[in-house]
Amino acid sequence: MSRMSLPRSRRIAPAVAVAAAAALVLAGCSSSSGGKKAEESAAGVSAGKADTPRLTIALVTHAPSGDTFWDTIRKGAEAAAAKDNIKLIYSNDETASDQAALVQNAIDQKVDGIAVTLAKPDALEDVVAKAEKAGIPVVGLNAGLDVWKEQGLLSFFGQDESISGEALGKKIDGTGVKHALCVIQAQGAVNLEQRCAGVKKAFGGKTDILYVNGTDMPSVKSTITAKLKQDSSIDEVVTLGAPIALTAVQAVDETGSKAKIATFDLNKDLVKAIEAGTIEFAVDQQPYLQGYLAVDSLWLYKNNGNFSGGGEQPVLTGPAFVDKSNVEAVAGFAAKGTR
Template sequence: MNRSSRSRKTRRNAALVAAAAATALLVAGCSSSSGGKKAEDSDGGAAAAGKADTPRIKVALVTHAGPGQAFWDTVRKGAEVAAAKDNVELLYSADPSAGNQANLVQNAIDQKVDGIAVTLAKPDALKGVLAKAEAAGIPVVGLNSGTDTWRSLGLLEFFGQNESVAGEGFGEKLNALGAKHTLCVVHEQGNVGLQARCDGLKKTFKGKTDTLYVNGTDMPSVKSTITAKLQQDSSIDEVATLYGAIGLTAVEAAKDAGSKAKVATFDLDKQVVAAIKDGTLQFAVDQQPYLQGYLAIDSLWLYQTNGNYMGGGQEPVLTGPAFVDKSNIAAVEKYAAKGTR
C-alpha cells in the first residue's frame, strides 16, 4: 500500500495534529440525526441524514479482550454505533490468547471482509496473519494497543493513546501527590501496552517502583496477590493499576492488608468515576475506549468509500491520555454513566 511519507514530528505536535484529525473525522463522519434534505457529495451521490446510503461492507473487529472485561464493552459499543451509521456489517470477536487472536484475524480474512480493525497487545504473534491480510488487499487499522508497532506491521492507521506518554504522566502525577514507593500491577504479562505504562511511570516517578504481575482473569487471585505484597512491604504508599476493575480490587486488598497505600488506575468507567468522587481512588487515566472503537470502524468506511486515511501512515490518532480526578470528574460523569467514556 503506497502512503505519503513525512518527517516525524515531536510528540507534542503529533498529539495536537492527531486530536484535530479525530475531531475533523467526527464532524465529517456524522450528520444531523434530524430529518431534512439529503446532502449531495461532489460525485453527485446522496447520503440520508444520519446514516450512510453507501453500499454495505463487512468489517471485522478483533480484540484481545478477556471474559467479563467491561472496558471492551465500551470499545464494542463505539464500533457498533459507527457501523450502524455507516451501513457496515460488523463482525466482532475476541480472545486474550495471542495465538487464538491471530486465528480470529485469519477467520476474518477467510470471510473476505472489506476491512479489519485489530488490537496489537502481542504484535509478534500477529505479524504473519497481518501480512496475509495485506496480501489479500484487505485494509487493516489498529486500535488500543500497538502505538509503537502498527507502522512496522503495515497497518493503515492507529487509534489509541501513547502508553509510554500516559505512563510518564502517571509518574509525574504521583510525584505531585508526594508518593514515595509505588507498586505497578500488571494484569496481563506480555502485553506490550501494559508494560509501556509501567516503564513510563518508572521513567518519571522520583521514588521507588516495584512491578507485580497478576492474573487479571482471576480477581480473587489478584486480590490475594496484592494483599500479600502490601503485607510484605509496608513502605509501599501507592498502588498503580492498569485497569479500572483491578484498581477497585486493589483498594480492597489494601484494606485487607492493613496498608495505608493509596490507589490510582488507568482506564475509566462508571464504577471508577464513583470511586474517584468518594475518594476511594485518587485518579484515573482515560483513553476513551468508545472513541477508539468508533474511529476504527468509521475510518475503514471512509477508506473504502473515499480513499481517506489520517496521519499519512506515519502518525497515530491519539484518543488519550486524559487524567480524571475530583477536580474534573463532573465533566465526564454523565458520559461514563451511559457507557461512552
C-alpha cells in the same frame, strides 16, 4: 513490509475533533460483552441507507471476556457501524495465537476491512501480512503503537503508553509518595509493560512491578494483599485497568494499608470511586473513541481513499486525567458505558 498503497504526500493529521464529536452524539448505543467467538452486530442494519455501500468490517481484539473497558470500545465501533451502514463482526481472545486465528477467520470471510489490537505484535505479524496480501485494509487500535507502521497498517488509534505512564509517574511524584507498586494484569502485553516502565521512569521514588492474573479477581486481590502485607512501605498502588483498581481498593482496606490508588482507564464504578475519594484519579484513553474511529476510518478509506493520521502519524485518543476536579463532567457518559 511495504505499506498498503500509501501516498507519501499525505502527511496532514485528520480533524479528529470532528469524529470525536460525532462519536459523542452516538454515544447511547448499547453493547454486551463479546465472549471468545465472533459475533455479528445488528449495527448498520438501518433503513434509509440503501445509497451507502454495504461493507463488512471485522474488529478483533485481545480482550478478556467480561471486561467493561472492551465493552466500551465495542460500543464505539457499533456506533460507527450504524452510521456507516457496516455489518460489524466482533471477536476477541486474550491468547495471542487464538487472536491470530480470529484474524485468519476474518480473512477467510473476505471482509472489507479489519481493525485489530496488537498487544503481542509478533504473534499477529504473519496473519496481518496475509490480510494485506489479500487486499484487505487493516487498521490498529489500543495496542501496537510502536509497530503499526512496520507491519503495514493504514492507521492507529490509541495513546502512547510510555508517555501515559510517564504522565502518571510525574503526577504522583512530589506528592510525598515514596514507594509505588505497579500492577500488571497480563504479563508480556507490550502496552501494559510500557505503562509501568513509564511510571518507573518518571517517578522519583521506588517502583516495584507486581504481576497478577487479571482474569481471576480473587487471585488479584490475594496477590495484592500479600504484597502489601509483605512490604508496609508501599504508599501508592498503580493499576492498569478499572476492575483491577477496584479490587486493589479491597486489598488496601483489608490490610489497613495507607497506600493511595491511581489507575489507568475508567468505567462507571471507577468514576464513583473517584467521586468517593477511594481512588485518586484515572488516566483516560477514551476507548469509545478508539473503536469508533477505527471502524469509521476503514469506511472512509474504502469510500473516499482517506488515511487517518495521514498514514504516517497515530491518532492519539489520550491520555487525559479524570479526578475529583472534573469527574462530574464525565460521570453521565460513564453511566451509559461510553467513557
